[in-house]
Amino acid sequence: MTPCKICKGGFLKIKKRRDVLKKVEVQNFEPIQKEKTITFSDASTDFLKQCQIKGLSPYTIQYYQKELKQTMRAFAELDVPLDNVQKVTTKDIENLIIHHQKAGSAITTINSRLTAGKTFYNYLINKGYVNSNPYEGVAKLKERHEVGATFSKSQLKKLLDAPDLNTFVGLRDLTLMLVFAHTGIRLTELTSLEVQDVSFEGKGAINVQRTKNRYARRIPLTDRLKTVLKYYITERGVLDHDSLFISVENRPLNERSIQSRLKHYGDITGVNKSVTVSPHAFRRTFCRLKVEAGTNLFVLQRLTGHQSLEVLKRYVQIYGKDLENVIEDGFEDI
Known part of the structure; x- marks a missing residue:
């Protein structure tokens, strides 16, 4: 039995609507890509390897290695989660500064650590491990511009x-x-x-x-x-x-x-x-x-x-x- 034109037109509209709904369902229920995660330690190793590949001097690589190691040690003492670099916050960086100040660290030492940390997190942003840099907005401490002791x-x-x-x-x-x-x-x-x-x-x-x-x-x-x-x-x-x-x-x-x-x-x-x-x-x-x-x-x-x-x-x-x-x-x- 041949359907009437009205019924046939209604059938086509319903079919078209179903096709659209299927596309929406596929889009809505497509598996979401998991966020890239990495520990602070592994990220540091990855960063230092890239520094070496880029041809940075051994002195510079040693500097980053030392500063990141000290930062990781301080974070552990402050109970900052190190299982995912994404979890480190600006508040943690501020607490890191206070931690070093209480330990009697020199201003130049603290600022050097902040510089290394900021560079490290900029690298993590480029790699897609973090969305923002927790060091951004954290000002360096004001230093006294002095000349060290010299020989007579x-x-x-x-x-x-x-x-x-x-x-x-x-x-x-x-x-x-x-x-x-x-x-x-x-x-x-x-x-x-x-x-x-x-x-x-x-x-x-x-x-x-x-x-x-x-x-x-x-x-x-x-x-x-x-x-x-x-x-x-x-x-x-x-x-x-x-x-x-x-x-x-x-x-x-x-x-x-x-x-x-x-x-x-x-x-x-x-x-x-x-x-x-x-x-x-x-x-x-x-x-x-x-x-x-x-x-x-x-x-x-x-x-x-x-x-x-x-x-x-x-x-x-x-x-x-x-x-x-x-x-x-x-x-x-x-």
């Missing part, structure tokens, strides 16, 4: 006169202290120096290849440093590796050994009583002496490898001679 010229002379030059160790220690004092080089840069990085042509120079900011730089040699380096390299001799500074066993000298030797000379000269003898104290002293001598700030930046002028400006504020040179101006007849 007499203290510097005491340190450089202390090594026994009748021994290889004494000659080596004088050489490395002289490199610190006359170039302002960083500890990590000094330990990475190789024999071929030293040139004696013309004025002579040290070519620092492995730097903190990954920009190689050239530091000319002073006359005294050139003389001592020549003598030391001759005594060092030819070895199966190229590290410039070595132990008595002919192995590359590591950072801890160098710090230990500097402490030794600080103790026997008594300099440690007023200024802790460290690679950075030599670096600060180098900057101070150059500023006092009127060295152009941009030239000093090229010598030291500072990323910006901000730190060097602090030396100018304290040690620059321009203030003394102009303080009498305008008062000659008063």
